[in-house]
Amino acid sequence: LMGVLAGTLNYARGIRPRWVFRGGVLVAALYALFCFRFVASLAATIVWQVPFTSLVYFGSAWALLSLPPSRRSLGSRFTGLFLALFGLVWLSYAVVFTSEAFPSLADFAPIIRQVALYSSHIDLILEMLLAFGMIVILLEDAKRETESAHAELAVAHQELKAESLRDSLTRALNRRAYNEGAGLEAARTDFGTVIVFDLDNLKDVNDAHGHQAGDALLRYFVEVLRPRLRPTDKLYRFGGDEFLLVMPRAHRDEVVDRFRKLVTSVPPMSWGEDGVELRLRVSMGAASFEGGEDLDTAVTRADREMYQEKRQHKLFDS
Template sequence: MIRPKSYATFRLLAVLITIILIATHQYLPAKILPLYPDPERLSWIYSPHAHDTEQADWIDRSINHFRCNYAPGDAYSCGWSLNLGPDRTTGIDLSAYDGLNIFIHYKGNAPRIRLSLRDFDPSFSDIEKYDTTSKVMSTAIRTSDLNQPVYVQLSEFSVAEWWITEFDIARQYSAPSMNNAIAIGLDFNVHSDNEIRIERIEAVGQWIKKETLYFCIILFWMILIVIEVLWRFYLINIKTKTDAQRINNLVSEYKKLETEKQQFEALSTTDVLTGVMNRAGVQQFLQRLFESNFSRNQMGVMLFDIDYFKKINDSLGHDAGDVVLSEIARIINEQVRQTDIFGRWGGEEFILICSQISEDRLITLAEKLRETIERHSFAIDDQLIKVTVSIGATTVKATETFEAVFKRTDKALYNAKNSGRNQVRFFSP
């Protein structure tokens, strides 16, 4: 895996290389292709009449020194031409170059000299008539600029209008092209007397064009950015999977802890003997109920007390008392709804909180529970005994506290016990 420091170092190095390439590109050595002098390239002078020494003639052919007299009355100019390829249909590709360095020595009275290039393209050039059907492109150089190195951009060349018209060239072929330049030459388009010596002609370009360099730099950075995005996505994906696994482990641990918590809460809020809610459990429910905005209208409370429970313990033993407590808890728990809260309040007392119940239904339920317990026979060892309960009941007002409700319920239970036990007493709020 690539370390963040290693990648940061690589990216910084890439930035430095980019800056160096942009800053030093213009100082890189030029790409130069010598065109003349070159012993393998043939040159000649031409005039309207072959070998007419009166219009054009060599002064010293070994150094391409000649004269060209374009006099009034001459139908055509005279000039000089250099073959760029081994034959007149195979040339060189100048499209990778930017211009020409030309050093010409000149004496004469012509204001300008015409520099021309010919490009042979089989799409429109006739191999039998290459001198005329090859594309003619030219530009003009002031003679005052000669006798010193002159730089001519290839973009200065334009296709001769007469050539396009005479050979009816299609529009797509009428733009300058230098993919197969077969000849370069110069001549005069005004009447003049001229002496020319060609010292040097060379094609000049850049090893790496600025546009190509910038394109490569942009492409490099785009690839680098894509790689970085993909790499970061990969890291994020790995981290996401790791985090998801960690979260799953935490969720699993949380569920385990929650299950254990619920088990502990159940143990802490359940009466071990009877299996119903103990006092702590009932108080937790009452705290949430009376401290919330939950409507407490139509809610009733009952408090049960086993009659003469102490006598049962004293005469039959505490095991018998435990049986009675468990049986009574079972009987009441089976008769109430799942929405009701029933639990052991302490000793021989039980408490029942009923939701959505009117006074009449609360009293009816209390009498039903009392009668069910009264009719039940409790099996203690080999004997059956009867047990009764006294019940105090009340309903709840929406605004009162549980302490007030319990105090009223306890008074009702006290009244039931003092009135002979085995009965229900209801106190209205």
């Protein structure tokens, strides 16, 4: 009986079982001492036991049946119902054994006495049903834990997938993201402009100041562009020093002039303890597209234009 109470309260309310057991042992010890000292017959013992036993069963039933909707289940309803039936059976014992002392209960006693004659069968059936309800609760909990684990795995999978589509250095989208169409939903169904950027002096910075300086220059370039982008604009790192910007519903002439002024006027970044100034030297190429089918072709045209500008920069530098 104390196991039922402790398990129910722990499941339904999170109450530690050991406190229930300690209280139950104390109550049982006091009850046994009381019966040994003052109760002379089995009937009297049953009568005194009924209130406590019924209270335990009804309390356990209420704890399960009053669970919040988010935790309420078929198993908790069944188990709560069977516990309540156990409480009613024990109340019937009280009627049978107290009918002689209370004449008003005498009319009900014969009927309930017939029920009491089959108490062992009723107890067996209820115990089997109670065990069934507990098994259902265990299965439901196992299912809930499995579903929760699957949900966590799904979230982790989505996070890993999202991470795999990002460039770890600049946090821009990578070429795999472009190939899989990530971020291109608007561009696939509308017109727009693509711009290909290339950092002309990345190799020189790497050779002169080390790859950490080159990495810092790449991050700086992305930091310069990002505040000027709309939510629908997507920036991809296509290669070591090459970036692709996809801008749905943007007109080529307007955005090319704007970004050309940006990359040519941006101040140099300070690098290292000595404060070495690293300037952005960028070649650009742009092309318009009319929809998803034309997007890849536009990228090819923009890439070709960028290389033409890059060759001009090399000729000018030489």
